[in-house]
Amino acid sequence: MFERSKKGETALLIQPHAGGPPDDGAVEEFADLARSAGATVAHMLTARVDRPNPATLIGSGKLEEVKAAADATGADLILVNHPLSPGQERNLEKALERRVVDRTGLILDIFAQRARSHEGKLQVELAQLRHMATRLVRGWTHLERQRGGSIGLRGPGETQLETDRRLLQKRVEQLQRRLEKVEVQRTQMRRARVRSELPRVALVGYTNAGKSTLFNALTGADAYAADLLFATLDPTVRRIALPGGSVVLADTVGFVRDLPHELVAAFRSTLAEAREADLLLHVIDAADPLRDERIAQVDAVLEEIGAGEIPQLLVYNKIDRIEGAQARHDLPTDGHDHAHPKAARERVWLSARDRDGLGLLRDALGARLGLRRVSGEVQLPPGAGRLRARLHELGAVLAEHHDEHGWTLSLDLAEADAARIVAHAYGEPLRPLLLEGASAPT
Numbered sequence: 326m327f328e329r330s331k332k333g334e335t336a337l338l339i340q341p342h343a344g345g346p347p348d349d350g351a352v353e354e355f356a357d358l359a360r361s362a363g364a365t366v367a368h369m370l371t372a373r374v375d376r377p378n379p380a381t382l383i384g385s386g387k388l389e390e391v392k393a394a395a396d397a398t399g400a401d402l403i404l405v406n407h408p409l410s411p412g413q414e415r416n417l418e419k420a421l422e423r424r425v426v427d428r429t430g431l432i433l434d435i436f437a438q439r440a441r442s443h444e445g446k447l448q449v450e451l452a453q454l455r456h457m458a459t460r461l462v463r464g465w466t467h468l469e470r471q472r473g474g475s476i477g478l479r480g481p482g483e484t485q486l487e488t489d490r491r492l493l494q495k496r497v498e499q500l501q502r503r504l505e506k507v508e509v510q511r512t513q514m515r516r517a518r519v520r521s522e523l524p525r526v527a528l529v530g531y532t533n534a535g536k537s538t539l540f541n542a543l544t545g546a547d548a549y550a551a552d553l554l555f556a557t558l559d560p561t562v563r564r565i566a567l568p569g570g571s572v573v574l575a576d577t578v579g580f581v582r583d584l585p586h587e588l589v590a591a592f593r594s595t596l597a598e599a600r601e602a603d604l605l606l607h608v609i610d611a612a613d614p615l616r617d618e619r620i621a622q623v624d625a626v627l628e629e630i631g632a633g634e635i636p637q638l639l640v641y642n643k644i645d646r647i648e649g650a651q652a653r654h655d656l657p658t659d660g661h662d663h664a665h666p667k668a669a670r671e672r673v674w675l676s677a678r679d680r681d682g683l684g685l686l687r688d689a690l691g692a693r694l695g696l697r698r699v700s701g702e703v704q705l706p707p708g709a710g711r712l713r714a715r716l717h718e719l720g721a722v723l724a725e726h727h728d729e730h731g732w733t734l735s736l737d738l739a740e741a742d743a744a745r746i747v748a749h750a751y752g753e754p755l756r757p758l759l760l761e762g763a764s765a766p767t
């Protein structure tokens with residue numbers, strides 16, 4: 326649905342900052358975002374804005390400097406790492422004679438490129454239209470047409486910009502109705518999963534940390550992973566089998582620092598996967614020099630979406646990129662380190678790409694979720710053929726004996742599977758039989 330520009334645009338980046346020196350991490354992250362949208366970064370400028378200019382955000386001297394740098398580097402797009410009002414955006418475009426896109430516009434563009442599911446596409450289109458609606462005012466210069474640019478205009482942009490507000494409003498309403506329907510379906514699916522009583526685990530983490538790669542490694546699914554930001558836009562949900570039973574694993578959207586509020590709202594149903602999880606697997610790029618900052622930024626977003634209190638297991642991924650690093654499992658430390666309050670959290674160090682350390686993660690997950698195995702003997706009446714077949718399918722049958730009363734089965738299986746199969750599919754009476762003979766958890 327969303328086409329990438331054939332030829333990458335050349336962008337000049339502006340990093341506004343107040344007081345003190347500019348934050349290098351923020352500048353680098355913004356450059357990553359720009360590249361992720363398909364732009365070539367020609368130049369970066371910082372601009373001190375202690376007292377933001379209401380018309381153009383940056384002062385007139387800086388504006389001249391930006392214009393000169395843009396001319397010298399042949400930049401055809403200006404990206405500003407700060408929210409711009411529609412008026413500021415317009416004034417800057419006029420002064421710089423180039424298209425200007427703010428941070429939210431850039432992130433929306435990336436989301437538009439990466440949306441995979443029907444719901445994800447609807448969510449992005451709605452967020453883009455809302456962002457755009459405020460900019461549809463008289464005097465729009467349509468610079469993008471003359472210059473053939475595309476960042477910030479992909480998705481619905483090309484056609485909707487030329488329509489009037491009434492049409493835009495109609496489309497917004499239509500999208501809202503469709504989304505409501507999809508959200509109802511998603512909620513029903515989630516409820517069904519809750520009823521299945523399986524523990525729910527959600528992968529969260531800074532964008533590009535390796536969530537999709539880990540999801541694929543754990544599920545064997547061939548979901549899309551790319552060395553670009555936001556490869557994951559739509560959560561993929563799968564059941565995975567652990568030694569002590571099954572859990573439901575959800576992949577979620579990659580987080581960035583200061584996720585624009587429009588996007589948090591647009592992705593509320595997607596983010597609900599994280600909010601409603603029993604445990605979060607917080608995936609971290611262990612080789613990222615800014616990894617501690619990233620952890621704090623993800624924690625801040627989790628806090629914002631109401632998932633701040635959900636227990637986490639930290640997964641330090643990409644150990645193959647750290648010399649001498651080996652897969653390992655650090656149990657949570659009891660002593661509370663005040664300088665690093667999060668230092669006490671449980672961690673697993675692994676490489677999702679090389680599938681190194683996955684066993685440690687599976688065991689840690691099982692232990693953390695209290696997954697246990699049960700074993701014992703159970704007698705099945707002759708009519709319980711389906712249950713017997715199901716138990717065989719699960720590999721739960723160690724031995725069996727058949728006589729005129731039916732089957733006597735010697736079983737070993739996950740407690741959750743036992744409870745689920747027996748209680749839900751075949752009626753309560755069989756449950757005590759199985760659990761009576763249960764051995765101590767392994």
Ligand SMILES: Nc1nc2c(ncn2[C@@H]2O[C@H](COP(=O)(O)OP(=O)(O)OP(=O)(O)O)[C@@H](O)[C@H]2O)c(=O)[nH]1
Binds near residue numbers: 533535536550643
């Ligand atoms: N060296 C190395 N690279 C990895 C590892 N895991 C993932 N990657 C790479 O990191 C990049 C990002 O991986 P993804 O799985 O798409 O990351 P993500 O967290 O899902 O990204 P978003 O969707 O942007 O949030 C890809 O190029 C992966 O191949 C790893 O263990 N080692």
